[in-house]
Amino acid sequence: MDEHTGDRGAVMGPGPDPGELIVGRDAVRARLFRAADSVPADRVLMLVGDAGAGKSTLLEHAVRRAEAGGARVLRAEGSESESSLAFSGLHQLLRPVLAEVDGLPGRQRDALRDAFGTGPATSGPDPMLVGVAVLSLLSGLGDHRPVLVVLDDAQWFDRASLDALSFAARRLEGEPVRMLIGARDGDRLPGFDRHVPTLALGPLDNAAAHRLLDLQPKSPTGHTRSRILDQAGGNPLALVELTRAASAQQTAAGLPSAGPLPLTAHLERIFAARLSGLPASTTRALLLLAAMDSADSAIAGSAGLPRAEDPAWLPAGQAGLVRRTGRHVRFRHPLVRSAVYHAASPDAQRAAHLALAEMLRDEPDRRAWHLAAACPHPDAAVSAELERTAGRARRRGGHAAAAQALQRAAELAPRREDSARLLVEAAAAAVFTGDLARVEELVAAARMRTDDAALLASAAVQAGRLAVLTVRHTVVFSRLADAAAKSAVSQPAAALDLLADAAVVRFYCGEDTQRHRIQDILRRLPENTSHPGLRTWVRAVSDPFADRARLVSSLPRLAAGAEDRPERLTAVGIMAWLLDETAQAVRAFDEAFDRWELQGALPEGLGGAVAWAYVERGRWEQARQACARTIAVGRAAGLDHAVACAATVDATLSAFQGDASSARTRAEEALALIDPLESRSVAVYAHRALGAAAAAEGAYESAYGQLRLVFTADGAPVHYHASYPALADLTAAAVRCGRHEEAALIVERSASALADNASPRLRALISRARGLLAGPEEAEAHFRAALADPVLEYWPFERAQTLLDLAEWLRRRRRIAEARGPLTEALEIFRRLSARPWIERARAESRAAGLDVTDAGPDALAELSPQQQQIVRLAARGLTNREIGEKLFLSPRTVGSHLYRSFPKLGITARSQLRDLIEGPLATAAHRG
Structure with missing residues (x-):
């Protein structure tokens, strides 16, 4: 919601002095005061306007209002010169409460310390864990009194700080924490671009x-x-x-x-003009302050700036250039800093930066940037200093800061080949920010500096790594395939890397011409190019059913070779999932995650496979956790496609568990984020979720309409992998709304297309579909075939659906005694999964078969939302609210609130009762296999 105030008043003066008067802006001020008073309204509110519009003054009044009401205020001001220092904004904000960090859970405490450069930082902090730590810290502070977080000049905050703060901001529901943000109008603020209520300060009338x-x-x-x-x-x-x-x-x-x-x-x-006539000591102090422009006053003081009470500042204050805030001196407005700096000669500017660099020997990153600012010409030593700064930033998870330092290092590198190498490294760092335009800009700059085929191929690979996660699939595929074809002879290893990314784009897009292009380039690459798993990856991702048996046979060897490489083990898991070797996929993911907590600032290519594998295996709690992480990471990086992929999985689970409204919301959000012709896989998953939601409500005509969109008008799959698992559900909806013939054509066309390459799972789904369509005498054989292979237990939900279909058929044939076994097993699975619509259907059928089906404890879970079910199950395992919050990216207070609302629905009064409720006799199969 944007509010362009009609009662445009004015703000007296440029700086937020205590006695400063606000004239007008009544609506804006009232809304800011509501936030400062912790009134249940906007938890996050952004104030935007041009320089001098009065943002800082209004925020200062809100701060004083909050402090007068007893709130704890944490504030930070963005600094243009510190925007290249990872986590500098967050460090400034949290410095007054750093002692509270010690009270955080161990992993969160260590992540925050790593981010601030005070921990070991062996592999870099997990960005999502840093966000959870910030959320937990703010929530904990709110236990004592309301908290107001104020971010001014946020357009100059470093990217790592913005990512952590936006992560926390999206999760403040139910917390006594409010966040006010001031930013320049028109400046992009990553993480805060969408769904943040905004007040715009326009020109005064x-x-x-x-x-x-x-x-x-x-x-x-x-x-x-x-x-x-x-x-x-x-x-x-x-x-x-x-x-x-x-x-x-x-x-x-x-x-x-x-x-x-x-x-x-x-x-x-x-x-x-106000600088003329100032004493030399004042001019020097102003220039040093302008050159540093550090909101970090402690460092500014130790850097040799005069103290606030020093007489040197008095003339500057009388001239209206600076203001004293407690023990510190600051410019009255960023434009003052700009004027002071640019009024100095280039030699004076360089001298100021060199003086600051000398004073900041204990701050190597700040020192490096000041040395760079003092460089009028290329300088190998300073370039190397910036390269070391980038390395430190990367280890702390500051990928944007690393990219910026490497780019500046490239500008200062005397040798063109070094400059090109540094630009490629900058592109590799920028990949993790999710900013594709920035990556492509750096790659283009590298191309202008070198003809080195290996380096240029590496640059293309870096751009491709991020490009696969965007929604521009057709354009991206062409670029990747063209680059792979161009490199096939001179750089075959790089060509295979590019082709591996192109295969991922092919999966997302689902365009069949892309398969032919991939196969053509793959044939031109030597068999021994790169590690063997990469070639198998390309084939499995781009066409998993073409030579399934051979691909499946390679999985154990690839898994054995990836034991010490969790990222490769994850790739093996993705390939196994694509080949419907779901049990092997889940084992690979479990083993990988035991060693590797999915570090990194981006979701992996085809990262949605992890969540889908857990869904199919019946481990829905872990699937939701995987979705939560991907959505959090994708939103932080601005990767809509990654968010859409995870949202469709989450929507499907919501539908299976009876929350049709949430399922529709999630699926429609996913469809709004993509072009269905560019992202056929996401579109198919979304329609499958919408179909499941309609079926859960008994709206079979609507369910069939959604599932019919998963196949083309003539019955071919819209997507070569994502469409086939919908065959049985489409048929189930079809037989309930009189669409037998149309469904039969689709089923038989799919069976013919798959032929001998169909997996046991797909053969079972086709058999179930044929059983639903068959006449009274033929159906049983199809249902029995769908249940015959013991391996089908690895897909418990699909097996339970078939068991229920068989039991219904048996009961209608008056073979009631035979129906009871399948009914009992199906009901047990549905209860364990909390699949409420299916529980109700199986119970109704069980009663019709004469079974005594009383309400069992775990059925009470069906009354909870999917998120509440996750929280309850984790709490039953003994996890604390903080530990649950860390897994689900929630604050401990939010977890506690969900538990408090869940207990009455579960008929319990204490946390200690959860274990018996959840881990009763029906829960023993929860992780079988």
Whole structure:
């Protein structure tokens, strides 16, 4: 919701001095005050406007309001020069409460320390774990009193800090924590771009501008007043400062004679004019402060700046350039800093940076940037310093900061080959920010500096790694395939890497012409190119049913070779899932995650396979955890496609567990994030989820309509892998709404297309579909065939559906005694999975078969939301609220709130009763196999 205030008033003065008066902006101020008062309204609120619109003043008033009400205020100001230092903004914000970090759970505490450079940082902090730590810390502070987080000039916060803070901001529901953000209008703020209520401070209208001028100590009149109104353009800061300039000279001669000039140029000229006549000590102090512009006052003090009480600052304060806040001195506005800095000569600027670099020998990252700012020409030593800074940033998870440092290192590298190498490394770091345009810009810069085929191929691989996670599948596939074809002879290993990414895009897109292109390039690559698993990956991902038996036979060997490489073991798991070797896939994922907590700032290519494998294996709690992580990571990086992939899995689980409304919301969100022609896999998964949601409500016509979209008009699969598992569900809906013939054509066409390459799972689904379509005499054989292979126990939900179909058929044939066994087994599986619609259907059928089906404890779980079920199951295993929150990316308070609301529905009063409720006789099969 955007609020463009109609009662545009003004803000007195450019700096938030305690006695400063706000004129107008009543609606904005009231809404900020509601947040400061912790009124249940906006948990996160963004205030945007041009420089000088009054954002800082309004935020300062909100801070004083909150403090007067007893709230704990944490605040940080963005700094342009510190935007390249990973986690500097977060460190500034949390410095007053760093002692509280010791009370966090071990992994969260270590992640936060690693982020701040005070931990071992062996492999870099998990960005999501840093976000959980921030959320837990804010939640814990809220146990004592309300907390207000204020971020000013947020457009200059470093990316790592923004990622952690936006992660926490999206999870503040139910917390006594509010967040106010001030940012320049038009500047992108990663993580806060969507769904954040925004107040926009536009220019003042003519009446409000006159009111502001009337309130100035020396209100301008006549022609001077008209000039000021004209050139200020409704900007409150410009109105005040132009008035002060005119008043100081008792004439308008100091104002620009022709105009209007750009506003920033106006103000810089006005502020710069105040520098004339200042003592040399004051000018030097101002330039040092401008060159550092550090919100980190402790470091600024130790760097040799005069203390706040030093007489050197007095003339600057009298000139309206700085303000004293407690023990510190700060510029009254970023434009003052800009004016001071740019008014100095290049030699003076370099001297200031060199002086700061000398003072900051204990701060190697800041020192490196000051040395770089003092470099007018390439310098190998400074370039190396920045490269080391990038390495430290990467180890702390600051990928954006690393990319920025490497890019600057490349600019300062004297040798073109070193410059190109550094740009490729910068692109590799930028991949983890999710900013594809930035990656492509760095890759393009590298291409301009080198003809090295290996380096250029590496650059293409880096761009491709991120490109596969975007929604631009058709364009991305062409680029990857063209680059792979170009490198096939000179750089076959790089070509295979590119082809591996192209195969992922082929999976997402589902376009059949892409399969032919991949096969053509693969034939041109030597058999011994790179590690053997990569070639198998390309074939399995791009066409899993073409030579399934051979691909399946290679999995054990690849798994054995990946034992010490969790990322390769994960790839083996993905291939196993694609080949419907779900049990092997889950084992691979379990083994990989035991050694490797999915570190990294991006979801892996085909990362949704992990969640789908857990769904199919009946481990729905872990599937939801995988979805939560992918959604969190994808949103932080701005990767809509990754979010959409995970949302469809989550939607499917919600439908299976009877939460049709949530299922529809999630599926529709996924469809809104992608183009269905570009992302056929996501579109198919979304329609499968919508079909399952309709079936859960008994709306079989609607269910069939959604599932019919999974196949083309002539019955071919829309997607070569994602469509086939819907065959049985489509048939089940079809027979309930009179679409037998159409469903039969689709089933038989799919069976013919798969032929001998169909997996045992797909053969079982086809047999179930044929059983549903068959006449009274033929159905049993099909159902029995669908249940015959013992391996089918690895898909418990699908097996339970078939058992229920068989039992219904048997009961209708009056073979009631035979129906009871399948019914009992099906009901047990549905209960364990909390598949509420299926529990109800199986219980109704069981009663019709004369079985005594009383309400069992685990059935009470069906009354809970899917998220509450996850929390209850984890709590039953003995996990604390903090540990549960860490797994599900929630705050401990949110976890506790869910448990509090769940207990009455479960008929219990204490946490100690959960274990007996959940781990009763029906839960013994929960992790069988």
